[in-house]
Amino acid sequence: MFYLWLGFVFLIGAVVGSFINVCIARLPFEKSILWPGSRCGRCLQPIHALDNLPLLGYWLLRGRCRSCGQRFSVSYFSVELFTACAFAGLFYLEIGRNILDLPYLKDREREIQWGLMPLQAWAVFFWHATLLGFLITTSLCDLQHLEVPLSVTVCGTVVGLIGATFLAWPFPDAAPVPPGPLGPPISPGLYPWPVWLPAQLPSWMPPGSWQLGFATGLAGALVGMMTLRCVRFLFGLGRGKEGLGIGDADVMMMAGAFLGWQPTLLAFFVGVFVALFFGVVQLIRKGDQALAFAPALAVGVMLTLLIWPTVSRTPNVFLLFSEAWLLGGVVAVGAVLFLSASFMLRLVRGPEPAQAVEGQEKKAGGGAT
Ligand SMILES: [Zn+2]
Numbered sequence: 001m002f003y004l005w006l007g008f009v010f011l012i013g014a015v016v017g018s019f020i021n022v023c024i025a026r027l028p029f030e031k032s033i034l035w036p037g038s039r040c041g042r043c044l045q046p047i048h049a050l051d052n053l054p055l056l057g058y059w060l061l062r063g064r065c066r067s068c069g070q071r072f073s074v075s076y077f078s079v080e081l082f083t084a085c086a087f088a089g090l091f092y093l094e095i096g097r098n099i100l101d102l103p104y105l106k107d108r109e110r111e112i113q114w115g116l117m118p119l120q121a122w123a124v125f126f127w128h129a130t131l132l133g134f135l136i137t138t139s140l141c142d143l144q145h146l147e148v149p150l151s152v153t154v155c156g157t158v159v160g161l162i163g164a165t166f167l168a169w170p171f172p173d174a175a176p177v178p179p180g181p182l183g184p185p186i187s188p189g190l191y192p193w194p195v196w197l198p199a200q201l202p203s204w205m206p207p208g209s210w211q212l213g214f215a216t217g218l219a220g221a222l223v224g225m226m227t228l229r230c231v232r233f234l235f236g237l238g239r240g241k242e243g244l245g246i247g248d249a250d251v252m253m254m255a256g257a258f259l260g261w262q263p264t265l266l267a268f269f270v271g272v273f274v275a276l277f278f279g280v281v282q283l284i285r286k287g288d289q290a291l292a293f294a295p296a297l298a299v300g301v302m303l304t305l306l307i308w309p310t311v312s313r314t315p316n317v318f319l320l321f322s323e324a325w326l327l328g329g330v331v332a333v334g335a336v337l338f339l340s341a342s343f344m345l346r347l348v349r350g351p352e353p354a355q356a357v358e359g360q361e362k363k364a365g366g367g368a369t
Contacts, residue, residue, distance in 0.1 A: 001115025013087030014054035016133050017080035024140045027149045043068040054080045101188050101309040104172040120172035131258040135298035138251050142294035148247025153254045160257025164217025165210045169194040185318045191260045192308050195219045217257045224256030224264045238342030248293045255301045262321045263308050271300025
C-alpha cells in the first residue's frame, strides 16, 4: 500500500514539474504564469489538453508541435521526470524510512507501511516538497538565464514564513519528547530545531505556539539572507569584483524560512562544497565560465535536510549552535579566512578585465512557452 502512495507522489511530482516548466519559461520575462495556456513558441497555437499531460504529452507529440512541426526541447520532459523522481525519492526517505528521525512517524511506522497515512505525515512531506519545488525552479532559472527571478524567491519566502507559523517546533508532535541517553539532544520536529534551545525559550514562546514558529522561520530567512550578503561583500572586498548574484542570497533566505537558522547555516557550507565540485566539473567540461551558484545551494539545502538528524547529534555541533560566543567566534574566523582567500585569488589571477561576459549567449532552440 505504501508503494501505491509512492506512485501517487510520483504523479504529483510530474504535475509540479510541468508547472515548473511554465514558470522557468515565463517568469524571467515577467509574464503571467496563469494566462494564457501553454502554446507553441513559433506558431502560437494552443497545446491541446491531452498533449499537455505531464510526461506523456511529450511522447504523444513525439517532441513536435502538432500544427507547425516545431521541435520542442527534450528538457520539458526531463524537468517533469526529474521532479517526479525527486518527489518520490523525498517521500520514500522522509515517510518510508523516517530519515528525519521524527518520533511521531516512528510511533506510527506500522500504519504507514500499511498505507494508512496520518495527515501529519502528509504535512511533513508536502512541506519539504514545496521547498524542493521552489529550489528546482530557482536552480533551472539560474542555469538557463544566470539569474534567479525575485518573484520566485520572495513568493517562496512568504510561503515559508506562513508555514513556519503553523508548523511550529515540535510539530508533528504536540509536545517535545524528552531526550533519552543516546537520543538526539533536541526532540526533532518538521522544523528540526526551534529558534533557540528549548530550555531557554522565553515564556511567551512555548513549544508549538505560532510565536515560536514565526520566530523560527524569520530567523532562518534572515540568517540565510545575511550569510550570503556578507560573503558577497567580503568576496567583493578581497577579489575586487562581484562574485555572487544577489539572487543567491534570496535563495538562502527562502530556504531559511523552511528550515530554521541552524540548518541554513550548515546548508550554506554544504552548498559551497557542492559548488566547488560543480565548478571543477564545469572547468573540465566547458572551460572557465560563469558558474550558476543557485543549483549548488539547492543541493546543499536538500542534503542538509537529510543529514541534519545525524549531524546535530554530534556534541560539537550541538555545542556550536547552543553557545552564542562560540558561534560568533567561528563565524568571525571564517570571515577572515574567506576574505584572505579571495584576496589571494586577486593576487593569483590579477584584476578581472572589464569584458567578462562569457556564457551569456542565449540558448537557441525551439520551445513552448
Ligand atoms: Zn507550432
